[in-house]
Amino acid sequence: xxxxxxxxxxxPAPRRRRVRVWRGFVLGVAGAYFLIPLYAGxxxxxxxxxxxxxxxxxxxxxxxxGFSGAFFLSIKLALTTLALTLVLxxxxxxxxxxxxxxxxxxxxxxxVLPIVIPPIVLILGVLRAAPLWLKASPYLLSxxxxxxxMPFVYRSLDAGISAIDLRTLVEASRSLGASGPQxxxxxxxxxxxxxxxxxxxxxxxxxLGEFTMxxxxxxxxLPVWIYQFQxxxxxxxxxxxxxxxxxxxxxxxxxxxxxRSESRRSRRKAEVA
Amino acid sequence: MSQQNxxxxxxxxxxxxxxLVRVFGRTRALDGFSLDVEPGELVALLxxxxxxxxxxxxxxxxxxxxxxxxxxxxxxxxxxxxxQDRDMGMVFQSYSLFPNMSAVTNVAFGLRMRGxxxxxxxxxxxxxxxxxxxxxHGEKYPHQLSGGQQQRVALARAIAIEPRVLLxxxxxxxxxxxxxxxxxxxxRQLQQRLAITTVFVTHDQEEALSMADRVCVMRxxxxxxxxxxxxxxxxxxxxxVAHFVGVSSRVPATRDNGTVVLWGRGVPVRxxxxxxxxxxxxxxxxxxxxxxxxxxxxxVVHKSFLGATTRVTVLVEGVEVRVDVRSDQASDLxxxxxxxxSVVARDVLISPRGEEDVLEDV
Amino acid sequence: xxxxxxxxxxxxxRGLRRVTAVAPFIVYAFLGLGxxxxxxxxxxxxxxxxxxxxxxxxxxxxxxxxxxxENSILLAAITSVVPGLLGLSLAYAIATSRSPxxxxxxxxxSGVLANFGGINLTFMFIATLGSTGILTSWLxxxxxxxWNLGFNLYSFYGVAFxxxxxxxxxxVLVITPAxxxxxxxxxxxxxxxxxxxxxxxxxxxxxxxxxxxxGGMLLLFGSAFAAYATAQTLxxxxxxxxxxxxxxxxxxxxxxxxxNIGYAIGFGMFVVLAVTMILYGLIQRRASKWLR
Numbered sequence: 001x002x003x004x005x006x007x008x009x010x011x012p013a014p015r016r017r018r019v020r021v022w023r024g025f026v027l028g029v030a031g032a033y034f035l036i037p038l039y040a041g042x043x044x045x046x047x048x049x050x051x052x053x054x055x056x057x058x059x060x061x062x063x064x065x066g067f068s069g070a071f072f073l074s075i076k077l078a079l080t081t082l083a084l085t086l087v088l089x090x091x092x093x094x095x096x097x098x099x100x101x102x103x104x105x106x107x108x109x110x111x112v113l114p115i116v117i118p119p120i121v122l123i124l125g126v127l128r129a130a131p132l133w134l135k136a137s138p139y140l141l142s143x144x145x146x147x148x149x150m151p152f153v154y155r156s157l158d159a160g161i162s163a164i165d166l167r168t169l170v171e172a173s174r175s176l177g178a179s180g181p182q183x184x185x186x187x188x189x190x191x192x193x194x195x196x197x198x199x200x201x202x203x204x205x206x207x208l209g210e211f212t213m214x215x216x217x218x219x220x221x222l223p224v225w226i227y228q229f230q231x232x233x234x235x236x237x238x239x240x241x242x243x244x245x246x247x248x249x250x251x252x253x254x255x256x257x258x259x260r261s262e263s264r265r266s267r268r269k270a271e272v273a
Numbered sequence: 274m275s276q277q278n279x280x281x282x283x284x285x286x287x288x289x290x291x292x293l294v295r296v297f298g299r300t301r302a303l304d305g306f307s308l309d310v311e312p313g314e315l316v317a318l319l320x321x322x323x324x325x326x327x328x329x330x331x332x333x334x335x336x337x338x339x340x341x342x343x344x345x346x347x348x349x350x351x352x353x354x355x356x357q358d359r360d361m362g363m364v365f366q367s368y369s370l371f372p373n374m375s376a377v378t379n380v381a382f383g384l385r386m387r388g389x390x391x392x393x394x395x396x397x398x399x400x401x402x403x404x405x406x407x408x409x410h411g412e413k414y415p416h417q418l419s420g421g422q423q424q425r426v427a428l429a430r431a432i433a434i435e436p437r438v439l440l441x442x443x444x445x446x447x448x449x450x451x452x453x454x455x456x457x458x459x460x461r462q463l464q465q466r467l468a469i470t471t472v473f474v475t476h477d478q479e480e481a482l483s484m485a486d487r488v489c490v491m492r493x494x495x496x497x498x499x500x501x502x503x504x505x506x507x508x509x510x511x512x513x514v515a516h517f518v519g520v521s522s523r524v525p526a527t528r529d530n531g532t533v534v535l536w537g538r539g540v541p542v543r544x545x546x547x548x549x550x551x552x553x554x555x556x557x558x559x560x561x562x563x564x565x566x567x568x569x570x571x572x573v574v575h576k577s578f579l580g581a582t583t584r585v586t587v588l589v590e591g592v593e594v595r596v597d598v599r600s601d602q603a604s605d606l607x608x609x610x611x612x613x614x615s616v617v618a619r620d621v622l623i624s625p626r627g628e629e630d631v632l633e634d635v
Numbered sequence: 636x637x638x639x640x641x642x643x644x645x646x647x648x649r650g651l652r653r654v655t656a657v658a659p660f661i662v663y664a665f666l667g668l669g670x671x672x673x674x675x676x677x678x679x680x681x682x683x684x685x686x687x688x689x690x691x692x693x694x695x696x697x698x699x700x701x702x703x704x705e706n707s708i709l710l711a712a713i714t715s716v717v718p719g720l721l722g723l724s725l726a727y728a729i730a731t732s733r734s735p736x737x738x739x740x741x742x743x744x745s746g747v748l749a750n751f752g753g754i755n756l757t758f759m760f761i762a763t764l765g766s767t768g769i770l771t772s773w774l775x776x777x778x779x780x781x782w783n784l785g786f787n788l789y790s791f792y793g794v795a796f797x798x799x800x801x802x803x804x805x806x807v808l809v810i811t812p813a814x815x816x817x818x819x820x821x822x823x824x825x826x827x828x829x830x831x832x833x834x835x836x837x838x839x840x841x842x843x844x845x846x847x848x849x850g851g852m853l854l855l856f857g858s859a860f861a862a863y864a865t866a867q868t869l870x871x872x873x874x875x876x877x878x879x880x881x882x883x884x885x886x887x888x889x890x891x892x893x894x895n896i897g898y899a900i901g902f903g904m905f906v907v908l909a910v911t912m913i914l915y916g917l918i919q920r921r922a923s924k925w926l927r
Contacts, residue, residue: 125671
């Protein structure tokens with residue numbers, strides 16, 4: 001019967017038409033609001049003053065003062081943050097789900113705090129409380145980005161774990177003779193792939209776009225550099241900004257398609273079986 | 274809301290579905306479906322998934338537009354009338370109680386929509402809740418009620434508006450077996466007491482046979498046979514109905530000068546109008562008898578104990594036939610025993626050979 | 636029967652293992668969240684010499700700093716209610732559409748856009764609605780140049796308009812699951828009992844959605860109240876908002892020796908957020924009576 005009962009109720013035709021008109025209006029306005037600025041940003045980056053499409057701004061990026069330093073600083077921060085986040089959050093989340101379910105609420109509460117506490121206030125406290133040697137290092141930012149990414153990372157992992165029956169998987173693996181580490185490596189992690197992947201992408205996107213903490217900690221990461229550079233050349237600054245956006249989106253698209261092809265493959269396997 | 278005021282009879286309304294057609298893309302969910310329901314009658318629509326029974330019910334309620342055909346209630350075509358003006362009470366498969374309202378507010382909702390004053394509608398709602406045995410639970414919210422209780426509230430909500438027709442869409446399928454039988458009797462009693470014309474959709478033959486005045490077996494968007502439960506069981510008009518309602522075996526038969534021959538003996542036929550050359554006989558377990566006989570043509574392959582009778586599966590000429598035997602006699606038979614088999618039915622239903630009637634969910 | 640001593644030892648061993656397994660996370664969260672929060676609260680009540688004082692708190696509840704709080708609260712209120720309603724409509728338009736492609740597209744796009752903000756967003760909007768932006772020039776053609784009509788992208792309302800860009804997708808993300816929980820059969824049951832579409836929403840749809848909508852708007856409020864990067868890059872720190880004032884005090888755009896004022900503003904932001912949460916809790920209790 002499922003196929004025969006569509007979600008939209010079979011009300012008389014006028015109401016349906018009204019709904020369709022209303023939906024078209026909402027989607028149209030939303031589309032314009034979200035797409036026009038994108039188009040404007042791209043045009044501003046990739047057109048010269050005469051209005052011709054050109055990549056002069058893009059070609060000029062690498063030679064700009066300070067660009068490569070900012071770029072590599074951002075990359076370094078992104079990778080260290082990612083490594084730290086995964087090492088900290090993945091085992092903790094799995095362990096709490098498996099052995100300490102009562103602590104789940106605590107975990108949920110702690111990981112939602114970074115959403116509630118404004119980053120600007122958090123960095124204020126950090127700058128006062130952190131020891132001098134740490135304040136002198138850009139990696140203080142990585143340490144804080146781990147905190148900022150917690151809400152997304154925890155949610156992705158939690159969703160991944162809830163989607164599989166973790167406990168049964170572990171019990172099955174142990175009863176077949178696998179040790180704890182073997183179970184983690186060969187059973188749990190492969191099944192959490194999608195969750196870990198989405199957590200990673202969200203973390204990378206967050207670090208590459210973060211401005212508040214970096215600017216107040218006085219480190220010239222990529223977004224801070226772009227902000228400072230706009231006084232020198234607005235076109236080039238915008239071009240860098242748009243490219244970093246496109247890069248982030250590509251990253252997300254790759255993740256989504258990887259995930260989808262994975263699930264398609266397993267579905268095919270299931271069909272064969 | 275109620276252009277039919279005054280015409281409402283205590284007897285319930287007469288419902289006629291005429292040649293309904295509803296097409297979804299390539300599937301014809303309703304393919305010229307017709308059904309008459311007498312005032313106060315309970316008719317069950319029975320059939321496998323995808324046979325169109327739910328579409329038929331939703332078309333009657335007004336949720337599903339029809340591509341052609343007429344829906345008559347007391348002789349008036351209601352196809353153009355929107356659902357909220359049709360005055361039909363519906364009980365849904367998933368308890369569709371409004372989660373933000375207590376049981377009594379849920380029951381009073383339809384009255385509220387009809388402009389009944391607060392005091393009057395509360396009184397009425399309590400009265401109806403009492404009718405379904407839930408007077409104690411009026412102030413509870415849906416999630417505080419069990420599945421069976423929720424479905425009784427849903428029933429109360431549907432009858433509170435004194436509908437011209439009551440529609441039940443698999444109302445019991447989400448409940449566990451024990452609650453289901455109890456609620457089945459309760460619905461039937463209430464329906465008879467209030468004499469509401471009722472259409473009931475189910476895929477459970479036991480439910481249909483035990484509750485309905487008449488059962489309409491559907492397949493591929495059409496009615497196959499509409500009859501009383503007893504007639505449907507004992508005199509199915511097609512192999513599909515025989516197979517879907519109760520248990521039956523298909524056995525190849527041959528024609529010999531106008532008589533149908535089964536296991537070397539001519540048998541009377543219920544539907545002699547069927548002229549196909551290649552035919553099968555469709556046999557109920559009680560249409561056949563067996564006796565232990567070392568030279569018999571059949572061999573016992575399986576026994577399953579049902580209580581007073583035992584269902585014995587016999588392999589005859591490469592075909593499995595199910596036979597009901599009194600359990601004390603069956604105890605003498607064991608796996609591999611040879612038996613003689615013969616037809617004892619008054620007449621036998623025949624069907625074209627190879628007609629597709631095997632269903633996944635039967 | 637296990638030997639009691641051994642059993643106790645196993646238990647103690649297991650307890651120890653549990654503590655060590657979650658200890659890194661707890662220590663990290665304490666160092667990265669707990670200590671900074673305590674530091675903010677502590678310094679809010681000290682003068683530059685380190686003595687306890689109420690002067691900072693008194694300063695930030697008057698004059699320009701009070702205005703900063705007022706503007707921030709107003710901005711957060713506007714950019715939680717308006718995008719909340721817009722996001723709800725958009726999510727509903729998607730939820731009722733039959734195109735799975737559209738749904739997937741919007742789900743992915745919302746995930747990306749909700750985490751959008753800062754410099755990229757600023758550039759896009761300058762290119763769109765700046766004094767020489769493309770939308771500005773399109774509208775000028777029909778004599779509707781927004782700048783001539785009193786619009787200023789680098790003002791309070793300009794910031795609010797730009798915030799829609801991440802607030803609406805955030806609401807879509809939060810509210811879509813709640814819309815999915817609205818069962819089609821409720822709508823049918825309501826129609827069946829004689830309710831028009833409007834009455835279905837009035838009595839069933841909106842009351843059922845209300846707790847989720849409220850929760851979503853709370854999230855939007857927090858997100859807008861905390862936002863710094865977008866407002867800072869768009870207005871170069873000229874709009875009077877609490878986070879911007881913190882930034883100015885910290886980066887030395889203000890008289891030195893006033894750093895502790897920044898901490899007092901931070902503390903004030905905690906208070907505003909706490910009050911909002913309490914209000915939310917009270918409304919939620921009433922609105923979701925039927926959930927308990």
